[in-house]
Amino acid sequence: GAGVSQSPSNKVTEKGKDVELRCDPISGHTALYWYRQSLGQGLEFLIYFQGNSAPDKSGLPSDRFSAERTGGSVSTLTIQRTQQEDSAVYLCASSTPSTARETQYFGPGTRLLVL
Amino acid sequence: GQNIDQPTEMTATEGAIVQINCTYQTSGFNGLFWYQQHAGEAPTFLSYNVLDGLEEKGRFSSFLSRSKGYSYLLLKELQMKDSASYLCAVRDDNFNKFYFGSGTKLNVKP
Numbered sequence: 001g002a003g004v005s006q007s008p009s010n011k012v013t014e015k016g017k018d019v020e021l022r023c024d025p026i027s028g029h030t031a032l033y034w035y036r037q038s039l040g041q042g043l044e045f046l047i048y049f050q051g052n053s054a055p056d057k058s059g060l061p062s063d064r065f066s067a068e069r070t071g072g073s074v075s076t077l078t079i080q081r082t083q084q085e086d087s088a089v090y091l092c093a094s095s096t097p098s099t100a101r102e103t104q105y106f107g108p109g110t111r112l113l114v115l
Numbered sequence: 116g117q118n119i120d121q122p123t124e125m126t127a128t129e130g131a132i133v134q135i136n137c138t139y140q141t142s143g144f145n146g147l148f149w150y151q152q153h154a155g156e157a158p159t160f161l162s163y164n165v166l167d168g169l170e171e172k173g174r175f176s177s178f179l180s181r182s183k184g185y186s187y188l189l190l191k192e193l194q195m196k197d198s199a200s201y202l203c204a205v206r207d208d209n210f211n212k213f214y215f216g217s218g219t220k221l222n223v224k225p
Contacts, residue, residue, distance in 0.1 A: 033213070042119075042202060042217035043158070056212070091157060101165075103148055104213060106157035 004107035006092050012113045013082055021077040021110045025094030032075050033093045033104060034067055043091065049075065082114045117141045119216035121203050126222040127193055135188045135201050135219045143208030149177055149188045150202040158202055198223045
């Protein structure tokens with residue numbers, strides 16, 4: 001079946017503009033994660049959705065960042081008034097935490113460049 | 116807070132064996148994962164440990180000691196295609212979050 005998909009694959013924007021990044025998880029996966037990865041760095045947790053529960057937003061770096069997940073499937077990460085330090089790869093992952101061994105499956109990422 | 120430590124970079128020779136270490140201090144633990152990430156690509160799952168001991172999977176093995184907060188990934192018979200970053204991640208008690216280390220960049224030379 002299809003894996004996790006993200007769009008756009010690349011986004012160049014001007015400082016101060018808003019951007020929306022989209023994630024389409026694997027069908028049936030109830031958990032969805034957003035991460036940020038700066039050049040040469042590890043993954044920074046941003047937000048986590050699990051089923052109909054309230055999302056865990058503890059990793060969002062500022063109130064300019066928000067995310068929603070509609071119908072338990074597609075998720076959108078919105079960055080308002082982008083800053084140059086927001087430039088990074090934004091990775092989405094999904095999983096179905098029903099078994100202990102279940103891992104996350106990552107999408108290809110959106111490369112965001114803020115000029 | 117959560118702390119996952121890995122060496123930043125390692126170099127090894129094709130055909131050799133390399134061990135990548137990971138130490139962790141987290142408030143909860145429900146599994147340790149290793150991922151491989153080639154430059155410009157998304158991470159892909161390599162291995163999972165939740166009990167102490169060694170898990171072997173072809174050329175790759177992963178070890179866990181929960182009492183020491185320590186894991187390693189062992190890569191045997193290195194190939195040039197193994198040049199990548201290797202990420203260590205700990206899952207928390209509630210299966211909710213994964214905490215990632217900064218990754219170890221492995222350079223395999225001929």
